[in-house]
Amino acid sequence: MGKLAHRLDRAWRLFATALSFAAFGVGGVLLGLWLSLLCLVAGRGQARQRLARRWVQRSFAAHLRLMQALGVMSCEFRGVERLQRDGLLVLANHPTLIDVVCLISRLPNADCVVKRAVARNVFMRGPVGAAGYVSNDHGAGLVEDCIAAIAAGSNLVIFPEGTRSVPGRALQLQRGAANIAVRGRLDITPVRIRCTPPTLSKGQKWYLVPDRKFHVVVEVGEDIPIAPFLLDEAAGKSEALAARRLTEHLTRYFQPSGDTASGST
Numbered sequence: 001m002g003k004l005a006h007r008l009d010r011a012w013r014l015f016a017t018a019l020s021f022a023a024f025g026v027g028g029v030l031l032g033l034w035l036s037l038l039c040l041v042a043g044r045g046q047a048r049q050r051l052a053r054r055w056v057q058r059s060f061a062a063h064l065r066l067m068q069a070l071g072v073m074s075c076e077f078r079g080v081e082r083l084q085r086d087g088l089l090v091l092a093n094h095p096t097l098i099d100v101v102c103l104i105s106r107l108p109n110a111d112c113v114v115k116r117a118v119a120r121n122v123f124m125r126g127p128v129g130a131a132g133y134v135s136n137d138h139g140a141g142l143v144e145d146c147i148a149a150i151a152a153g154s155n156l157v158i159f160p161e162g163t164r165s166v167p168g169r170a171l172q173l174q175r176g177a178a179n180i181a182v183r184g185r186l187d188i189t190p191v192r193i194r195c196t197p198p199t200l201s202k203g204q205k206w207y208l209v210p211d212r213k214f215h216v217v218v219e220v221g222e223d224i225p226i227a228p229f230l231l232d233e234a235a236g237k238s239e240a241l242a243a244r245r246l247t248e249h250l251t252r253y254f255q256p257s258g259d260t261a262s263g264s265t
Contacts, residue, residue, distance in 0.1 A: 006211075013209050016070035021206060024063055031059050032126015039130055046152065052130035053109050059127075061105035064098075073098070073213055079220035080106045082189060086153040089184070091177050092191035093254040094159040095167070097200035099193050102218050103157060111154035113146065143176070147184035156180075160250060164202035173251050178243040181226050188224040190253060193217070224249075 035052050067073050083090070083106055090110075092103060104110045112133045118124050134145050134156070150156050160177040181188055194217045195201075197210040229246045 010209060010211070013070075013072055013213060014207060016067075016072045017206060017209055020063070020067050020070065020072055023066060027059060027063065028124050028127060031055065032124075032130070035126060035130035048130070049132040049154075050109055052127065052132070053111070056127050056131055057104055057106075057108065057110065060101045064101055064105050067098075071213055073216060075102055075216045075218070077102075077106060077218050077220075080218070082220045082222075083107045083155070086155065087150050088155040088189045089150055089177075089181055089186045090155055090157045090189045090191060091160055091250065092157065093171065093193055093256075094161050094164050095193055095198065095201060095256075096195040096214075096216065097164065097206075098195075098216060099159070099164075100157070102193070102216055103191060106218070107155055107157065109153065109155050111149050111156045113142070113156070113158055143179050143183055146180045147186070150184065150186060160247070160254075164200075166202050167198040171251055171255055173247050173254070175243050175247050178246040178250065179239070181246060182229065182239050182242045185226060185230070187226050188250075190221040190224055190250070192219045192221065192254060194219075194256070221253075224253075 035055060038051055038055070039048050064075060068075060086109060090103070090107065092099065100112070104112075111131075113136050114128055114133045115136055118128065134142070134149055136142055146156055146158075158177045158180070160173040161171060162174045162176075165171060180186065196215050196217075197212065198204075199208075199210045199214045200206065226246075229242045229249070
């Protein structure tokens with residue numbers, strides 16, 4: 001690719017990225033209005049939440065198709081048939097801002113732990129409220145809220161890092177996700193996400209587009225059984241120790257291997 005063609009390609013992807021962000025914001029407002037109308041028909045309870053989450057899934061899938069059609073990115077999914085179950089604790093690494101869109105676009109009845117800022121965001125509060133996502137405002141009760149959501153059949157998505165990772169830095173996982181797994185006696189459905197070249201990572205401005213369109217690989221692994229990590233507890237040791245051992249295991253599992261991905265969907 002010549003220099004002029006490269007500059008034109010990059011200029012287009014910068015424009016297309018801005019368009020994608022704008023579309024996401026406008027789409028969030030419209031989706032919130034649509035879900036408000038649907039909720040009047042569906043009533044309250046789990047039926048309403050499932051309906052709202054289905055529409056969130058559809059809208060995220062549509063947004064992903066838009067970004068691919070605009071040439072901003074490509075995406076590849078592996079093992080997503082493992083997500084076609086209820087009551088999953090889905091843990092994923094978090095290399096880029098688009099992770100949640102990619103993952104939820106393929107995950108039925110997805111639930112999330114959302115921050116107060118997200119729940120109050122003008123573009124997101126409609127869908128968040130209708131879908132009944134778990135709020136992290138509950139403090140000490142958050143673990144119990146998450147366990148209860150999974151017991152009710154929700155597929156709970158958590159990024160154990162707590163925020164997007166920084167390329168080149170070792171992962172630092174918080175123990176909240178491990179505490180949920182240990183205290184709820186829940187097996188883990190792990191999802192490795194890779195983004196090549198890195199973009200939309202923590203601290204990176206949206207307009208700093210990479211030299212080429214980025215490629216995201218979402219790979220759903222075999223379930224990680226929780227039983228082996230509870231052996232310490234059976235020996236009279238604490239849940240905290242089990243959660244620490246599980247966090248160490250997950251850190252090794254999610255640590256980037258340096259592999260590059262190819263292909264698209």
